[in-house]
Amino acid sequence: MEPRGMKKWRPFATMPEQYIGLQEVINKQAEVAQPVLTEEQMEKINFILIEALHTNKQVYLTYYKSGQCITETGFIQFVDSQEDRFIFIDEVFELKNKMRLSELVDVRIV
Incomplete structure (x- = not known):
């Protein structure tokens, strides 16, 4: 007996x-x-942004x-x-992200 593999899902x-x-629809919901x-x-x-900037502390940044x-x-x-802007360097990829301050929802120091 031979397994069907991906053939099984092709009709869908x-x-x-x-x-x-x-x-x-799922994304809209x-x-x-x-x-x-x-x-x-x-x-x-x-x-908190200014404190994190001057002390070079890591932050949790929540934005919309x-x-x-x-x-x-x-x-x-x-x-x-x-x-109305700031530059944020993410921890994972170390990329610079330019964002608007009005998009921020929450900032916390780690």
Whole structure:
């Protein structure tokens, strides 16, 4: 007896448009609205960002992007509150990410 392997699943891959549509529906259901921060929360985030910048401490950064709240770990390299942006270096790939301060949801020092 010979195993069927991938032949077993081929009938289910006959309509790729159906899978694309289903994936879009699932993604839409998983979307969340961007949290609205109070003035106190924004001041706290700003204070933690500046502290992490000057002490070079690692932070947990939660931000809103494309309907999702994403959490990453890394270091703050630059903060410009006047232009509403900062530079974040992620821990995994050590890439520089330019982000807007208005996208931030939460910042915590590790």
